[in-house]
Amino acid sequence: MLQFFYITHIALHFIVPGFVVALFFRKKWLVAYLLMASTILIDIDHLLVDPIYDPERCSMGFHPLHGIWPVLLYGLLCFNTKTRLIGIGLVIHMVLDSIDCQLTNGIWFQFPSG
Numbered sequence: 216m217l218q219f220f221y222i223t224h225i226a227l228h229f230i231v232p233g234f235v236v237a238l239f240f241r242k243k244w245l246v247a248y249l250l251m252a253s254t255i256l257i258d259i260d261h262l263l264v265d266p267i268y269d270p271e272r273c274s275m276g277f278h279p280l281h282g283i284w285p286v287l288l289y290g291l292l293c294f295n296t297k298t299r300l301i302g303i304g305l306v307i308h309m310v311l312d313s314i315d316c317q318l319t320n321g322i323w324f325q326f327p328s329g
């Protein structure tokens with residue numbers, strides 16, 4: 216079950232940007248899609264911790280690139296035309312990860328404790 220859940224989560228990281236591109240960026244869909252889908256690379260911060268992947272862990276607020284300040288920065292990227300596609304891709308990524316946290320841990324964001 217967790218395996219299915221995890222695969223669905225990863226798949227959504229590629230499917231949701233596809234919908235956004237189909238709706239709003241048709242003219243330059245290929246570049247737009249590749250840029251947005253490439254934001255999955257932000258998960259590189261998972262390599263800093265052990266285990267790399269823990270299905271029970273909420274990545275939002277736990278991994279350095281999934282912290283509150285980086286997330287605010289991703290939001291700001293959406294306002295500049297040159298960084299917009301990356302920004303939107305990152306915001307989608309964070310929203311999906313947050314939904315994942317909600318489903319697995321019942322929280323949207325894991326604030327550092329203590």
Ligand SMILES: [Zn+2]
Pocket residue numbers: 257258274281308312
């Ligand atoms: Zn992530």
